[in-house]
Amino acid sequence: MEYNKNIYDAIFINRPNRFNAKVIYNDExxxxHVPNTGRCKEILIPGCQVFLREEKNPTRKTAFDLIGAYKGDKNISIDSQIPNKVVKEALENKVVDKLKKYTNILSEKTFGASRFDFKLLKDNGEEYYLEVKGVTLEENGHCRFPDAPTERGRKHLLELIDVKKSGRGAGVLFLIQIEDVKSFSPNDDTDPEFGKALRKAAEEGVDIFAYSSKVTRTGITLDKPVKILL
Incomplete structure (x- = not known):
């Protein structure tokens, strides 16, 4: 998907809080705004090149969103609002092999008391619930999630197990927001409970997907499956 907004280069200075960053733009x-509440410490390093998306909403306090950065020679997207849009486009284009037969794609739908990113339907009414997680933590081609403890993420996995037990399809898709990566695993060092929940979900038949992305200055698209190490 293309951003369809103006993108500008800047130099990262620091991040005084999780919502905002200081950058040098046009020598000023x-x-x-940083649309990612994760730590991103290995990405947002003082002096690195970052990408700003212009936002023309007159009610905003800031004129730009910091949506990406160069990590070495790779462009990495850090916009946490992007993964659902990228995955929806991929589902519509039948890119995820196991989910190609689902013809109706609905966003933000509930099952019981739980809300999931997508509800997919086949022509015969068969249901599938899909949760999406954006991944930015990468080291030497290996990616991990989360980069900060997430009780909400663990809860989503346990709710997907309930969906699966009901006879419906259930899955979680980890969208790695960087190109050319080798593998993915849960980040047990940061959140061991999430790792336990992910393994339990896999044992209960919940589908675990991990895909890399093609990231350019002006857009991001789902690319190819990545090896999952549980």
Whole structure:
């Protein structure tokens, strides 16, 4: 998907809080919004090149979102609002092999008391619930999630187990927001409970997907499956 908004280069200075960052843009220090509450410490390093997306909403306090950065020679997307849009486009284009037969794609739908990113339907009414997680933590081609403890993420996995036990399809898709990676696993060092929940979900028949992305200056698309190490 293309951003369809103006994208500008800047230099990262620091991140005084999880919502904002200081950057140098047009030789001037400005404050921009960071649409990712994760730590991103291995990405947002002082002096690195970052990408700003212009936002023209007059009610905003900042004029730009910091949506990506160069990590070495790789462009990595850090926008946590992007993964659902990328995955929806991929589902519509039948890119995820196991989910090709689902013809109706509904966003933000509930099952019981739980809300999931997608509800997929086949022509015969068969249901499938899909949760999406964006991944930005990468080291030497190996990616992990989460980069900060997430009780909400663990809860989603346990709810997907309930969906599966009901006879419906259930899955979680980890969208790795960087190209050319080798593998993915849960980040047990940061959140061992999430790792336990992910393994339990896999044992209960919940589908676990991990895909890399093609990331450019002006857009991001789902690319290819990545080896999962549980």
């Amino acid at each position: 220090e400005i404050t921009v």
